[in-house]
Amino acid sequence: MTDNNNILQYESRIWATADLLRGCGIKESEWPSYMMPFFALVMIESRLIRMLDELTAEIGEAELADLDAEDRMTLIQDRGQGYNKFIFEKNQTLKDICQNDKSFDIDFEAYLHGFDGETRDLLGVEATDGEKFLDIKGVIAKLKAKKVLLGYTKEWSGIDLKPFDNSAITTLEEHIKRRWADISAETAGEQYTPDDVIGLIAEIIASKIEDSDRLLKIYDCTCGGGNLLFGVEDRINAKVQRLTQTFGQDWNDALYALAKIESRFRLDSKIEHGNTLTDDKFYNDEFEVVIANPPYGVSWKGYEKAIKDDKTQRFQYVPSISDGQLLFMQHLISKLSEQGMGVVVHNGSTLFSGDAGSAESNIRKWMLDIDIVEAVIQLPTDEFFNTGIYTYLWVLNKRKSSDRKDKVMLINASEKFKPLKKNKGSKRKEIDEASRLEIAETLARFVDNDYARVFDKEFFYFNKQGIMLTNVDEQGRSFASHLKDGKTSLKLAPIALDNGVRSLTEFTITDYDAAKFGSLAELYEQDIKPFVDSLDYKDQPLVVTTDKAVYSFDSDRETIIKQSGSKRDELGCGKIVVKSAFKKASKTQAERIEITVELTPDYQKDYEIIPFHRDEVTNREAIAAFMAKYITKPFEYLENVVGVEINFNKVFYKPEKLRSVEEILGEIASLDQELQELEKLIIDS
Secondary structure (H helix, E strand, C coil), rough: CCCCHHHHHHHHHHHHCHHHHHHCCHHHHHHHHHHHHHHHHHHHHHHHHHHHHHHHHHHHHHHEEEEEEHHHHHHHHHHCCCCCCHHHCCCCCCHHHHCCCCCHHHHHHHHCCCCCCHHHHCCCCCCCCCCCCCHHHHHHHHHHHHHCCHHHHHHHHHHCCCCCCCCHHHHHHHHHHHHHHHHHCCCCCCCCCHHHHHHHHHHHHHHHCCCCCCEEEEEEECCCCHHHHHHHHHHHHCCCCCEEEEEEEECHHHHHHHHHHHHHCCCCEEEEEEECCCCCCCCCCCCCEEEECCCCCCCHHHHHHHHCCCCCCCCCCCCCCCHHHHHHHHHHHHHHEEEEEEEEECCCCHHCCCCCCCCHHHHHHHHCCCCEEEEECCCCCCCCCHHHHHHHHEECCCCCCCCHHEEEEECCCCCCCCCEEEEEECCCEEECHHHHHHHHHHHHHHCCCCCCEEEEHHHHEEEEEEEEECCCCCCCCCCCCCCCCCCEEEEEEEEECCCCCCCCCCCCEEEEEEECCCHHHHHHHHHHHHHHHCCCCCCEEEEEEEECCCCEECCCCCCEEECCCCCCEEEEEEEEEEEEEEEECCCCCCEEEEEEEEEEEEEEEEEEEEEEEHHHHHHHHHHHHHHHHCCCCCCCEEEEECCCCCHHHHHHHHCCCCHHHHHHHHHHHHHHHHHHHHHHHEEEE
């Protein structure tokens, strides 16, 4: 059999088929839709022929030849990998039918209709309305219109994948799909998982699996074309003696079709089509291993109602509608068996987005509360094909060993890579095999080293303690001391209000200037309300006059002043609150504008971020100690919300080493000397 490593020679040959597309004016962003169905054709044909060769080897060529056509077809169908009557009965391949240009159209049509019903559906051979999946019918119509169908089909017919096994073809698919992702305008948020990251995920999973005769069920809820799912399965099979079965779901028509086709050539693999978050096709299933690389930063607004009405109890909290990553995370956790574990790829937002009390923070807290997070691994930048951002592996484990209970390891693998000799889109780095083994070993040892640390899970919790501050003046006084009987404000009966620019002397207004305004409501909206809203007692010389006193605010001393004749009283820090309202006519009163003025204490809501302690009493004592140390104003406690975030920068921060003063002065002296020499050269010249 041909060495599987040689299969990558076909990447350039497959990509060369696009030369014809370019030549007939098809946009580069549209190439994937033309290439996918034909790639599927050669992949299916090669595997069907290989399957027939295996069947021949099993029962013998002579014995197979003695069977009539119907029995032979029954044998083939029983293998569950599909069939094609044109190939098996006429013994003609895609390459054969391309030899005769006169009969090509008829033969190609017969060839496509020779496939079994499911294959025809996936290829879109008879597609009209509804799901077209790979839509080969539509592609053929477009190629015919450009008079290049035969030439394009002939290019693909020369690609022979028969010598390669499932694992090798999966590797080739990963490389081709990655290039499709680079040019397609329809892949926003979709990150095709590179082979080295698949290798690392598989290494982590394999390190936790023992040889056994028990079935290992592997699930990917956003399987795309199946590269991550099947790639992990192949690597586990290479390392562990364990029967595996794969399950996947995706709602991208074309990628689902490719994964579904691939699944038929694997032992009892199940791939379903649809939106995992709204239509879980494996509703009653649990899995020993879950993996996924869900889309980053993609809105789920289009199915918001279905998520919020979900009755499965998968979603403990509903995150921001702009990013569904943590919806997929919760779904995956719900699918884990009692002994299950998983590895999920996310961007950094799932680590720290959302304040304490937000859905994002609450989801992280829930995950740590149930002690399912074993580790988070930061990968290098420039690892994925169409993004250069940091990405992270969340390692989930429902069967943590006793020494790992309530602990989480952070692994900063951002420097564990080798640079690629040639970039692949945005991918410039590769987590080489030695690094993958080292990272997996670090996780297996679960002890601190120079790039990994183990924490009690509460390290990532924090108190967001709300408080209501009472602002005070220079003497430590608040206007609250002038309020009695539980009152929250002192209402004034003003006869005048002046801000240095405009004065008001009427506080219940029922008349308006008809030459300027069409109604009293118009006067309110266009004049009174904007004026009142603009008043700022701290920045303007706002003066409120009543029959008994004049009130103002001294910004320098931060206190309300009450002037009664020659007597000046400082009432403490407070607010002068002016409000306006338009009142519609009632049975007893005409329509009117009402302006009110009141004095209130200056309360200010604030919060403090305080380290969290597992013990409730210790936590309360720590909060009180923090307040005594840092809060100098009177305050009352409001709600305390516990948040969770995982901050790699905080844990692995390395301060920049500053140069010594002597080194800097030496460099300045050297530059000064160079300038003097240059000046001398200019003068001498």
